[in-house]
Amino acid sequence: MYILKYAIITGASRGLGASAAQKMVSEGIHVITVSRSENNSLKQAAEQSGAGYTHHSCDLSSEDQVLSVFAAIADDVFKKAEAVYVINNAGIIEPIDVAGELDASLVQKNIQVNLTAPILISNLFLQKAKEADSKVVIANVTSGAGERPIQGWSIYCSTKAAVNMFTMTAGLELKNSESSSKVIAFSPGLMDTDMQMTIRSSSEESFADVDTFRNYKESGSLRSPDTVAEALVNLVLDNDLENGRIYKVNDLL
Numbered sequence: 001m002y003i004l005k006y007a008i009i010t011g012a013s014r015g016l017g018a019s020a021a022q023k024m025v026s027e028g029i030h031v032i033t034v035s036r037s038e039n040n041s042l043k044q045a046a047e048q049s050g051a052g053y054t055h056h057s058c059d060l061s062s063e064d065q066v067l068s069v070f071a072a073i074a075d076d077v078f079k080k081a082e083a084v085y086v087i088n089n090a091g092i093i094e095p096i097d098v099a100g101e102l103d104a105s106l107v108q109k110n111i112q113v114n115l116t117a118p119i120l121i122s123n124l125f126l127q128k129a130k131e132a133d134s135k136v137v138i139a140n141v142t143s144g145a146g147e148r149p150i151q152g153w154s155i156y157c158s159t160k161a162a163v164n165m166f167t168m169t170a171g172l173e174l175k176n177s178e179s180s181s182k183v184i185a186f187s188p189g190l191m192d193t194d195m196q197m198t199i200r201s202s203s204e205e206s207f208a209d210v211d212t213f214r215n216y217k218e219s220g221s222l223r224s225p226d227t228v229a230e231a232l233v234n235l236v237l238d239n240d241l242e243n244g245r246i247y248k249v250n251d252l253l
């Protein structure tokens with residue numbers, strides 16, 4: 001029997017999100033992307049494959065935009081789909097600076113994109129899945145930076161740590177209520193994306209480890225987002241996910 005599947009992926013215009021969307025398309029899954037800009041090669045690939053593709057332009061730092069765009073997506077997919085996957089992938093690293101030198105508006109934006117948006121989206125999709133007597137699998141993309149302090153990254157470390165705790169708590173709640181929905185986190189490791197370019201371009205005063213990160217690129221230590229996306233998508237499509245668990249790419253490759 002043909003099962004209609006939808007994957008909603010934030011930040012699929014480039015980096016890990018674009019690779020994950022591409023992989024979902026190759027699995028024949030209808031992909032819904034959400035970001036400020038659209039990835040035209042992904043659009044073309046999806047149209048050629050016939051898998052189905054929709055893009056929503058949305059600034060995830062705006063609570064109003066997040067709530068209206070995702071309510072419309074949820075209303076649409078739960079009417080039709082038998083399987084719904086959400087990958088909260090979009091993320092930003094800035095502000096890169098030591099506490100005491102942080103830009104207030106960049107602090108707010110980072111918290112909204114990295115933390116508030118994934119929480120609001122998870123909350124909405126869990127609610128709509130329940131109302132539709134359906135289920136959803138949500139993967140929140142986190143970072144090793146959520147588990148240890150890194151000088152100059154206090155906001156990024158904090159938002160990723162909070163994403164981990166939200167995931168573990170929501171996962172516990174779903175398990176205790178015997179829900180068939182799942183919430184997990186995925187830690188992708190170091191990848192060769194625009195985010196790493198931003199990191200390498202910071203100054204030593206703002207980011208003490210900048211040389212180490214420049215060396216990661218020079219020595220070829222950054223993984224390709226395609227490799228990581230394959231592990232992520234295979235994980236999300238797995239029927240045997242452990243609710244609330246933080247999965248690490250190194251354990252999956």
Ligand SMILES: NC(=O)c1ccc[n+]([C@@H]2O[C@H](COP(=O)([O-])OP(=O)(O)OC[C@H]3O[C@@H](n4cnc5c(N)ncnc54)[C@H](OP(=O)(O)O)[C@@H]3O)[C@@H](O)[C@H]2O)c1
Pocket residue numbers: 010011012013014015016017034035036037038058059060061088089090091092113141142143144187188189190191192193194195196225
């Ligand atoms: N790269 C690494 O080494 C690394 C390591 C650990 C964890 N991660 C995590 O992996 C995830 C993906 O990172 P990446 O390296 O692929 O990042 P990236 O290449 O910088 O791409 C970031 C994506 O997020 C979207 N985004 C940023 N701000 C947004 C906003 N205000 N509204 C909507 N979308 C927004 C961007 O789309 P638009 O600009 O089109 O809006 C883009 O598609 C992130 O959660 C990151 O924290 C990355």
